[in-house]
Amino acid sequence: MLKRLRKAPPRRLELACRARSCGTMQRLLRMLVIAAFCSISDMTDPPHAESCQTPEVEIRFSSGETPPSAVQFTRQLREAIQAVCEWWGPTYDGPFHVLVNDTFRESMALVPAWSGRIGYMLFPTSMVTSGHVTTVHEVAHVFAPNANRFLAEGLAVYAQDHLKGPPAFPNFGANLNILARSYADRANLAVLDAAATPKPPRLMSTTLDAREVYIVAGSFVRFLIETYGLPEFRELYAMTPLVPGQRRPGKLDRWEKVYGLTMDELSSRWRESLDLK
Numbered sequence: 001m002l003k004r005l006r007k008a009p010p011r012r013l014e015l016a017c018r019a020r021s022c023g024t025m026q027r028l029l030r031m032l033v034i035a036a037f038c039s040i041s042d043m044t045d046p047p048h049a050e051s052c053q054t055p056e057v058e059i060r061f062s063s064g065e066t067p068p069s070a071v072q073f074t075r076q077l078r079e080a081i082q083a084v085c086e087w088w089g090p091t092y093d094g095p096f097h098v099l100v101n102d103t104f105r106e107s108m109a110l111v112p113a114w115s116g117r118i119g120y121m122l123f124p125t126s127m128v129t130s131g132h133v134t135t136v137h138e139v140a141h142v143f144a145p146n147a148n149r150f151l152a153e154g155l156a157v158y159a160q161d162h163l164k165g166p167p168a169f170p171n172f173g174a175n176l177n178i179l180a181r182s183y184a185d186r187a188n189l190a191v192l193d194a195a196a197t198p199k200p201p202r203l204m205s206t207t208l209d210a211r212e213v214y215i216v217a218g219s220f221v222r223f224l225i226e227t228y229g230l231p232e233f234r235e236l237y238a239m240t241p242l243v244p245g246q247r248r249p250g251k252l253d254r255w256e257k258v259y260g261l262t263m264d265e266l267s268s269r270w271r272e273s274l275d276l277k
């Protein structure tokens with residue numbers, strides 16, 4: 001119904017003419033309500049909703065048996081693929097190969113992409129069983145992999161939060177910016193920005209642990225997108241495309257080219273935005 005109304009602007013015109021000819025206040029009001037309804041649906045519809053196809057998803061459980069949580073996990077995964085595609089755009093239309101295993105300690109999709117296996121996602125069994133699965137995070141790595149690990153993780157953490165994926169690592173549904181207040185003073189963003197995929201986040205900083213790196217990255221990407229917009233972020237992101245097997249995190253001067261501000265200036269603005277006490 002929403003889509004039919006949105007796709008048919010001439011119908012609005014037709015209603016307007018009829019309202020004028022009969023002159024009833026009722027019709028005029030109805031027309032205004034429909035027009036308002038149409039413009040609200042235009043504003044809230046995801047930008048790429050109609051370009052996203054039903055993906056091919058293969059899920060394998062290493063135990064050989066399908067656990068009771070499999071139904072929920074399959075649903076969460078399909079919702080995540082749909083949400084990321086509609087938000088970021090249909091930048092990936094290949095199959096998804098998902099492996100759930102007892103031996104994995106964390107979920108993964110960016111490192112497989114760097115290894116040339118884009119679309120492969122690994123999840124620990126315990127995470128799938130708990131329901132706190134980083135589905136949106138890992139799907140974001142498939143649709144938007146990046147050679148700069150700080151940006152890739154920041155976008156994935158932000159996407160899980162922004163697209164309302166299941167509460168999961170690293171913030172489990174808590175406000176990223178409030179969490180980041182505790183680490184912002186210890187975070188050197190220029191150092192984090194120098195990390196090339198597939199460098200592990202636990203090795204990206206000497207002042208933050210891995211979880212703190214993820215939170216800082218997510219909060220900073222949120223600041224960039226919500227303050228300066230998604231198109232500017234895409235421009236920056238496109239400067240460090242992932243090429244399997246190569247390590248190219250990008251140069252520090254690219255920040256000024258996109259935002260007109262140095263990394264130091266952006267770091268200061270991000271800290272100010274967190275309202276540190």
Ligand SMILES: [Zn+2]
Binds near residue numbers: 153
């Ligand atoms: Zn990640």
